[in-house]
Amino acid sequence: MIKIRGLTKIYNGMPVLNGIDLDIEKGERIVIIGPSGTGKSTLLRCLNFLDTPDGGEIIFDDETIDVTKASPKDIQRLRLRTSFVFQNYALFANKTARENIAEGLYTVRKWGREEALNRADEILATIGLADKADAYPAALSGGQQQRVGIGRAMSVDTDLMLVDEPTSALDPEWVEEVLQLMKRVADQHRTMLIVTHEMSFAKDIADRVIFMEGGRIVEQGPPSKIFSAPEDDRTKAFLRKVLPSAL
Amino acid sequence: MRALDIEYMLGLVPVLLKYVPLTLGMASVSMALALALASLLAIIRVARIPVLDGITRVFISFFRGTPLLVQLFLFYYGLPQLVPVLTALDGVTAAIIGLTLHFAAYMAESIRAAILGVDRSQWEASKAIGMSMAQMMRRIILPQASRVAAPTLVNYFIDLIKGTSLAFTLGVTELMGAAQKEAAGSFLYFETFIVVAVFYWVIVEALSLFQQRLEGRLSKAFVR
Ligand SMILES: Nc1ncnc2c1ncn2[C@@H]1O[C@H](COP(=O)(O)OP(=O)(O)OP(=O)(O)O)[C@@H](O)[C@H]1O
Ligand SMILES: [Mg+2]
Numbered sequence: 001m002i003k004i005r006g007l008t009k010i011y012n013g014m015p016v017l018n019g020i021d022l023d024i025e026k027g028e029r030i031v032i033i034g035p036s037g038t039g040k041s042t043l044l045r046c047l048n049f050l051d052t053p054d055g056g057e058i059i060f061d062d063e064t065i066d067v068t069k070a071s072p073k074d075i076q077r078l079r080l081r082t083s084f085v086f087q088n089y090a091l092f093a094n095k096t097a098r099e100n101i102a103e104g105l106y107t108v109r110k111w112g113r114e115e116a117l118n119r120a121d122e123i124l125a126t127i128g129l130a131d132k133a134d135a136y137p138a139a140l141s142g143g144q145q146q147r148v149g150i151g152r153a154m155s156v157d158t159d160l161m162l163v164d165e166p167t168s169a170l171d172p173e174w175v176e177e178v179l180q181l182m183k184r185v186a187d188q189h190r191t192m193l194i195v196t197h198e199m200s201f202a203k204d205i206a207d208r209v210i211f212m213e214g215g216r217i218v219e220q221g222p223p224s225k226i227f228s229a230p231e232d233d234r235t236k237a238f239l240r241k242v243l244p245s246a247l
Numbered sequence: 248m249r250a251l252d253i254e255y256m257l258g259l260v261p262v263l264l265k266y267v268p269l270t271l272g273m274a275s276v277s278m279a280l281a282l283a284l285a286s287l288l289a290i291i292r293v294a295r296i297p298v299l300d301g302i303t304r305v306f307i308s309f310f311r312g313t314p315l316l317v318q319l320f321l322f323y324y325g326l327p328q329l330v331p332v333l334t335a336l337d338g339v340t341a342a343i344i345g346l347t348l349h350f351a352a353y354m355a356e357s358i359r360a361a362i363l364g365v366d367r368s369q370w371e372a373s374k375a376i377g378m379s380m381a382q383m384m385r386r387i388i389l390p391q392a393s394r395v396a397a398p399t400l401v402n403y404f405i406d407l408i409k410g411t412s413l414a415f416t417l418g419v420t421e422l423m424g425a426a427q428k429e430a431a432g433s434f435l436y437f438e439t440f441i442v443v444a445v446f447y448w449v450i451v452e453a454l455s456l457f458q459q460r461l462e463g464r465l466s467k468a469f470v471r
Binding site: 049086137139 | 368372
């Protein structure tokens with residue numbers, strides 16, 4: 001169980017996260033939706049300290065981290081407990097697809113090189129890119145790069161997978177293959193926090209949908225409720241914009 | 248106008264050839280030290296390490312902002328007056344120190360730019376998988392930055408080789424110092440200096456050739 005308490009982030013005197021409280025059950029898949037600039041990415045990035053939060057607590061099972069007092073060691077532990085899928089893939093350009101997946105395993109987690117590369121090959125087979133193992137990112141399509149990015153995050157069983165708009169940087173032709181892979185990852189009972197603008201994908205995979213606006217959680221619930229019977233006017237207005245046919 | 252003394256010029260070639268190793272040796276040692284120092288300075292600047300960052304800025308500004316010749320005189324003639332131990336400093340060592348510091352200042356800025364040129368998202372991905380700053384630099388950032396910086400660094404090496412000729416002002420008999428002595432004996436200044444110029448030219452051209460090949464290879468790196 002992961003608990004987030006009063007998570008706050010301030011940019012230039014403006015609160016971007018306004019004290020977020022959130023409990024995440026083990027194996028739960030949570031999708032975050034909301035307008036642009038609302039703090040969805042910031043929330044994800046604060047959870048592994050890519051952005052440094054200004055206040056609050058992050059609690060992983062038995063370990064409580066007061067974000068204002070987090071030591072480099074705490075941050076490192078938090079990062080080892082999470083994995084991150086980036087909107088723009090963020091693959092290492094000097095590493096092949098296989099090495100991109102294996103890098104964290106042997107450099108950070110101290111697996112044997114052989115063992116790490118075998119794991120990478122396993123993952124490559126899962127994501128359908130076995131034949132691209134030795135290709136550098138520059139030689140891969142956007143969709144293939146993002147699949148490697150997802151593979152990198154899948155390679156270890158972290159407590160929480162953070163996924164920030166995995167398809168929004170993709171050319172339309174590659175969106176489907178990445179969503180398909182995301183669905184398969186979701187089926188593995190991993191604990192996930194996913195930001196997306198793909199509403200039908202959100203409906204498909206979410207156990208819970210969170211609507212965020214202005215750095216706050218406005219409304220949350222099962223997808224059936226949020227998408228068909230939202231209560232808050234802001235949620236309704238947002239959904240009317242992104243799902244013109246739905247409401 | 249008189250005719251060129253071709254025989255003298257040809258005779259000069261083997262004489263000067265003996266000094267090429269010293270010139271190239273000074274250049275190579277200075278380059279190696281400068282590269283190491285420049286990488287360190289670049290990382291200090293990029294990581295904005297408090298205090299060190301400020302010192303590094305001043306260092307870079309000073310060594311880029313003043314002539315190499317002035318720096319060499321400062322090290323060889325000036326410093327020993329303040330710090331008597333340094334009187335033992337011979338010309339070659341003083342030249343190597345001067346060249347190292349001077350070119351480290353320039354190269355630090357190109358290395359820094361190359362480091363910052365590596366896509367931001369790769370820094371974040373490195374952190375996200377739990378890499379330390381050192382791991383990230385060594386495994387992800389520097390391998391890419393060095394490829395970007397390499398052609399520029401070869402340019403600095405070329406400048407550095409030419410810069411070693413100033414060591415003769417510190418009494419070092421390297422290529423230029425030797426030529427100076429020959430010219431003083433023969434009074435054939437034009438012949439002497441055109442021969443020494445060709446020496447530098449050939450060395451630099453050889454390096455440029457290497458540089459072109461390097462660029463060809465680097466442009467193909469990380470694509471397959
Ligand atoms: N480094 C930064 N410096 C200053 N302001 C920032 C910074 N990063 C984000 N912000 C601001 O924080 C707010 C929230 O940004 P965030 O990227 O979290 O939004 P988002 O909900 O992910 O939006 P989108 O759907 O467009 O990705 C925005 O107003 C943004 O301008
Ligand atoms: Mg975002």
